[in-house]
Amino acid sequence: MAVPKEVFLKIFEDKKLLFRTLQDLKDEEFQDFKWHLPPDCMPNGFSAIPVCKLENADRRETVDLMVKTYWKNTIEVATTTLKAINQNDLVYKLRNALSGATGAPSWYFGDGAQATTPALDPSPGTSEDPATVHSAQKTSGELSAKGMKYIPAPPSTMSTSAELSETAYKCQRELKSNLQKKFQCVFEGIGKAGNLTLLNQVYTELYITEGGTGEVDYQHEVRQMETAFMKPDRPETAIRAGDIFKASPGRDELVRTVMTKGVAGIGKTVLTQKFNLDWAEYKTNQDIQFTFPFTFRELNVLKEKKYSLVELVHHFFTETKAAGICSFKEFQVLFIFDGLDECRLPLDFHNNEILTDVRESTSVDVLLTNLISGTLLPSARLWITTRPAAANQIPPDCVGMVTEVKGFTDPQKEEYFRKRFRDEEQASRLISHIKTSRNIHLMCHIPVFCWITATVLENVLKTGEGGELPKTLTAMYIHFLVVQAKLKNAKYDGGAETDPHWSPESRKMIESLAKLAFEQLQKGNLIFYESDLTECGIDITAASVYSGVFTQIFREESELYQDKVFSFVHLTVQEFLAALHVHLTFINSGVNLMEREKKSRWSKLFRKKPRWTQFYQRAVDKALQSPNGHLDLFLRFLLGLSLPTNQSLLRGLLIQTGSSSQTNLVTVQYIKDKISEHLSPDRSINLFHCLNELNDSSIVEETQQSLRSGCLRNVQLSPAQWSALVIILLSPEKHLGPY
Structure with missing residues (x-):
């Protein structure tokens, strides 16, 4: 036939x-x-x-x-x-x-x-066998460990109304279309300025691991990063972002709530954007029927408002309101909450009222605690991102799985720079240069720092200014600041590239931003609202001007109701500007902002000591006294600003120079004396980094010489200091140079 x-x-x-x-x-x-x-x-x-x-x-x-x-x-x-x-x-x-x-x-x-209906696929792990469906229906929505895990409801529990299903189907299509428009482009390193870049073209995969706890980590984030790529105590399980909510071997139940940790600038937000874009483009996670991405910055401005969960979704995602969707229990829904560390809501899980009705209005804080704990809409999945220090705001029994974004591996760093620099020879030169500095190579695990480094090195190679390529963190950030001043001068002031880039106006702006950076850093604030700016003497109009001019340093994000949120492009930029403020204040007024106590008449006894020597020694002491190392990077920047070579790069911003070479020698010796004391390994490591910022590598050189001679008996270091040196000497560089 x-x-x-x-x-x-x-x-x-x-x-x-x-x-x-x-x-x-x-x-x-x-x-x-x-x-x-x-x-x-x-x-x-x-x-x-x-x-x-x-x-x-x-x-x-x-x-x-x-x-x-x-x-x-x-x-x-x-x-x-x-x-x-x-x-x-x-x-x-x-x-x-x-x-x-x-x-x-x-x-x-x-x-x-x-x-017969446009209902979506069964969730992974469910079956269409009637007996299995019947069993699943009985357990659907039931939670264990306060909502930590759940078996998703099978498709048979969804509405069978053809009209409602068709409406939901159309709503989903419109939501995906709008999310595509929202997330298809990114601004690398900056908020709302610069050229649009397609996310799919520039996105470089990040190294993400599964496992760990949601406990708080009080260490400085750079210190966390310095240990992140050391050999772990136990084997790590790498996981792709798109697979976070998929069933995996050894995990019988699907996880309801995932917490993803990562230091500032490591790529958490871009990760959620890529997840949303892939979902909206029908590439991954199509068992999820509706994805609703929120940021805590958006939710902060609703602190005094009252919403039901349905009203909150309608407010942010108007497609759902237009479709008349007033319940989500029949759908597989994912809520994404990005930036828990920026949350200014109480999140009182112990004392907040219990809420189970998605249509009942209450504060956003109560909505979140009930949604996260699983008492409200237990069938929903949640993805929360946070910096490690804020992880404990969510009770551990409300989190089903913890993942950690560890940034770029060494091959991923190279991939990033080769995407950024199309010229193969130029890209190879920059990659080789980055490998010669342990500090810079290590920091390039952070995608935002890769962007800063690329911005600086691109400018240095283009203009031929500044001599050799920067090898220390302080030099890198000074170059970055100078690049932004040049852009401001050319774009807004109509100046030429050869004109002085530190005009009185630019200098005033940077000084104001540096003051804001220092005062907010002391409070632990990384995002600033109008009240924060007012406390620092900056009105909202001036802040908008600053963000419009220095777009790659300070950014403005307009949220709902036209409320404005400001932040520095990265924590390390804020720390650098904070150190610059302390340095400028001491130059201009003699006031040491690192000293809280008032000077007494007995301070006259210390007049024999040079002012700058005491200034740096006090900063070293303060950093060592910090229980969590939150002043570690700040100290590196502050000491780096003492070098005449770095000060010359800031000529025009610094009206007068600071410390002398003799002061630096005294400071170096003071740090060496501290290293000889019995400090913890992480403190020793940071002091070695401080010596690097002061261009002193004598201890490393002495140790290398002893290693070559086969005799280490004359090198007097404690076990802790040896641990620090081993970490530095085993860094993956062909040429150690500055460690």
Whole structure:
């Protein structure tokens, strides 16, 4: 019997489509796919392909075998098998391609069959078997450990109303379209200025690990980062952002709440943006039916407002209000809350009222605590990002899994710079230079610092100014500040590149921002509202001007109701400007901001000491007294600003110079004396970094010489100091140079 032409053409197209689908599977996933093809997974009594034929079959041969065996039902069998191995994203993609639609999926099941309603796929791990569904229905929404994990409701619990389902389907399409527009472009390093860059073109994968706890880490974030890539105590499990909510080996239940930790600038926000974009573009996590991304910055300005959960979603995502969706329990919903460390809501999990009705109005704080604890909308999934120091704001029993963004690995750093610099020779030169400085190479684990470094090195190579490429953190940040002053001078003042870049106006702006940086750093604030600016003597209008001029240093983000939020582009930029403020204040007025106590008449006894010597020694002491090392990087910048070479780069901003070379020698010796005391390894490490900022590597050189001579007995270091030196000497540089 002849095969009708239209059937033959359809099978031919299905065959090509299935082959492309199998190409999206990794090798081990493809083996799983073949393993699930025998009878256990076959619907409607389809016969199985003999194992001996599948065992060594590649993708093309497997497709041929499937078409020969299942004929018109090949796609139905493939869909069932993909679902059996939790490849729902590929199921979704396959159906979408079959429908020929540009943005919406088709619910095609094989030979012309259509689903009766546009309900979305079952969640991973659920079954369409009636007995399994019945069992799942009884446990749907039940939580263990205060909402830590849950079994998602199966599709049969969703509304069967064709009209409601169609409305929800259209709402989902509109939400995805709007999220695509919102997240498809990024501003690298800055908020709302500069050239638009497509996220998919510049995005570089980050190293993310699964495991750990939600406990607070009080260490300075640079110190955390310095230990992040050391050999861990136990094997780490790397995880892709798109796989966070997928079932994995050893995890029978899906996780309800994921907390992702990471230091400032490590890429947490961009990570959530990429997740949202991939979902909106029908690439990943299509078992999630609605994704609602929030930032705590947005929620902070609603502190005094009252909403129900439905009203809050309607307020931020008007598509849901237009669709008349007033309940979310029948959908698989993901809430993303980015920036817990910026939250200014109390989040009182112990004393807040209990709330279970999504339509009941209350404060945003109460909404969040009940949503996170699982008493409100327990079927929802949550993803919370935070810096480590704020992780303990969420009770541990409300978190199902903790992941940590550790930034770029060494190969990822190189990938970033090769994307940034298309000239292969230039990119290789910059990568080689970065490897010669342990400080800079280490800091480049942070994506924002990679951007700062690229900005500086690009300018140095372009203009030929500033001599050799900067090798210390202080020199790098001074160059960065100078680059921004040049941009401001050329763009807003109409000046030429050769004109002095520190005009009185620019100097005043930077001095005001430096004061803000220091005063807010003392309070632990990294984002600033109008009240914070007023306390520092900056009105809201001036702040907007600053953010518009120095766009790559200070940024403004207009939130709801036109309330404005400001921040520095990165914590280290704030710390550098804070150190600059302390330095400028001491130069101009003789006031040491590191001394809180008032000077007594007995201070006359110390007049024999040079002012600058006492200034730096007090700063070293203050940093060592800090229980969590929060002044470590600040101290590096402050000491680095004492070098005449660095001060010359700031000529025009610094009206008069500061310390002398003799002062620096005294400071170096003071630090060496401190290292000889019995300090903890992390304190010793930071003091070595401080010596590096002062261009002193004598201890390292002495140790290297002793190592080469085979004699270490004359080097007097405690075990803690040896630990610090070992870490420094084993840094992955071909040329140690400044460590």
